[in-house]
Amino acid sequence: MGTRRTELKAAAPVSAALVLMALAFSPAHAQARDPLPSWTKGPTKSAIIQFVRSVTTKGSKHYVPPEERIATFDNDGTLWVEQPIYTQVTFMVDRVKELAPQHPEWKTTQPFKALLEGDMKTVAASGKKGIMEMLAATHTGMTAEQFERIVTEWVATARHPKFKRLYTELVYKPQLELMAYLRKNGFKTFIVSGGGIEFMRPWSERVYGVPPEQVVGSSVKSEFQIKDGKPVLVRIPELNFLDDKAGKPVGIYEHIGRRPILAFGNSDSDMQMIQYTKAGDGLRLGLFVHHTDADRE
């Protein structure tokens, strides 16, 4: 993350003041016992540590049994970079370029034509319809296993336009620390992202320590078919679920079946997830990454 700085604000109860703090790498002499060495001392770090102690201390009035210690994290902008554009959009653009030789018609069909010419303004102007067409062309038609291979290969080689590093290297170290700290304290950590569920699963375990079954995201429909005598799942060009905004609590209900006790987001897309988390009984913690990079927006 280099000299990157990120601010966090705790999504406190409506009646309480918002807590702001600066997040930065800890000095080399940080105590070995510090469970979150990449987090600067301050109210957010204290709130997290106090929260974890309260819910894990037997006899505490806020004690939560391990099986109910569910923590949910947004992905883009919360766990890894989301600028200048969502990584999955870059993936889509790369896929269109790679598939273009097999689709001569794209030279004259929007939004493909604009995309191939680098005219991103026209691509953006194609709206939801254009995005669905590009999504269908790049994310569907293949089997589940084929798509997993495509994503795995892309993630292993594609580099961020500015930082020139693999996207999976552009994850926020403090968040990796936080997730590991939570897991050490009996939490199950889930990703709840507006991004494609199958775009994250191939690398979420290696990069975040979050196994595929603990990833919740948007998805297209899939269909069980027998192809050449082999049972496969084929990805269908039809939206199955949009895990964004009010969709996030729904995705949590469907996949997890329990209300989280801790949720971490960074944008309006995460408001409902955090509201839903905090509305449960007992102690709950909602957190927001507040980006302050000068050159972000």
Add this chain to the structure above:
Amino acid sequence: MGTRRTELKAAAPVSAALVLMALAFSPAHAQARDPLPSWTKGPTKSAIIQFVRSVTTKGSKHYVPPEERIATFDNDGTLWVEQPIYTQVTFMVDRVKELAPQHPEWKTTQPFKALLEGDMKTVAASGKKGIMEMLAATHTGMTAEQFERIVTEWVATARHPKFKRLYTELVYKPQLELMAYLRKNGFKTFIVSGGGIEFMRPWSERVYGVPPEQVVGSSVKSEFQIKDGKPVLVRIPELNFLDDKAGKPVGIYEHIGRRPILAFGNSDSDMQMIQYTKAGDGLRLGLFVHHTDADRE
């Protein structure tokens, strides 16, 4: 299970013969080291133990890392009784009766009228439309938490018409043993049922040791709403997903994101799940409960 007897057949590769065996309680002098004491010695028990050893032994050519040891179990007829009718149907009937005083119109509207009069033939004849109406009336309109409470209370008191015991006492002991044995060997055990996901989650952890997030099932849609200033999820009278037959591999893909290496079913509803499981690379095991109770069908 009393003197209940169940037969298992291993869903062997297409080219191999089916293996049949009788399942019964072990004699009192069974070896303490036997990981499956309720299972009679025989080819199925040997196949399971051999399979678990192969996939967990480091250096074995069939070794599977712990995170990929996914086992899926059907519920009705595989983990607990499904006769004389699905337990969830009994729940639905009980709910209609309980809600009837608030719905005087049901006295003259089918299929409610027939159900309240105990005329199950007419209820069955109402078909998919009738079932959807009863499902909507009994499974939707309330919040996620309210439905959880309704199921929890019903499961704590309702008794099987013949065995006169709680349904959660009518689970198959050999299967509980098998799931515990698999978990002890690093497997994650999932339920993949045609039944309602939210009908199983409130008790699956206590009864099977399977947490809500490892339950896959059929579902209705839900919607995030603010009710009296409180964020809630409301259950909507619209089918979201039917986790049956070809839907089972789809449900597995959506929820788990990995192909199981072991699947256990008992009927045609489980064929595709077992096909999908066995079509993966490496060693896979598909198993069927084959019921032979004289008085079942």
